[in-house]
Amino acid sequence: MADIKVIIPAYNEVDSIAHVVNELPKSVSEVIVVNNNSSDNTVKNAETAGATVITELRKGYGYACLKGLEYIASKSKQPDIIVFIDGDYSDYPEELDNVVAPILEDDIDFVVGARRKNLREEGSMTPQQVFGNWLATFLMRLFFGAKFTDLGPFRAIKYDKLKELNMEDKTYGWTVEMQLKILKKKMTYTEVPVRYKRRIGISKVSGTVKGSIFAGIKILGWIFKYSIK
Incomplete structure (x- = not known):
C-alpha cells in the first residue's frame, strides 16, 4: 500500500481545519497541518x-508548503505520494482517493483536482479567481502546449518527482x-474533476483586492519567466 502524506497550509482556519482533517480517508498515513502564524485556535x-x-x-502559502516538505524530508521513512489541500474546507477531503488514483493505477506523476464549473457551488470561486485560472491555463496552453484547465490547490504528486522540482x-x-516545472521536466500529469464549495471564513488571497493583485502578478510572472527560458 502506498504511503500518502497530506500537507495543509493553515492561517486562521479555526472553524474549518478539523473538518478537513477528519474527512480525509484512512488511506492517508499522516496529516501535516502547517500553522502559518495563526492568531486563533x-x-x-x-x-x-x-x-x-x-x-x-x-x-505565505509557499513558505507553509516548504515547511511541510522540510518536516517530511527530516524523517527516516519517506512517503510515496504527497497531497496538498487547503485548510478552508472548500474542497471535499473525502475525494482524495480519486485524486491519487491516476498515480496508483496509471503511474501518472502529478494530478490536479480540477474545479469544473458544473461541480462548483455557486459563489465558491470569485470572478477574479475564475478569470485568473482561465488566463493562466490559457497561457500555459499557448506557450507550452499544456492541457491544464485549473490551478486547483487540491493536488497529488509522487514524492520523488516533487523533490526533482526544487520548489x-x-x-x-x-x-x-509546480505546474510549469512539471511541463518543463516533461513529467506525466492529468486532471481529476473535483467538487468545490464555498469556503469557511474569508479568503486571505482572493477575498482581498491586494491579495488578488499580488496573486495575479506572481502567477503571470512565473509563466513569463518560463516562457522565455
Missing part, C-alpha cells in the same frame, strides 16, 4: 483532530510554479 483544533502540527512564522516560491505562485 487553528493549532488546537488541528491537533485535537489528530493532525501533526508544525509552525511556519513567515506568512521555491514562497507566496502566491506555488501552484503555478
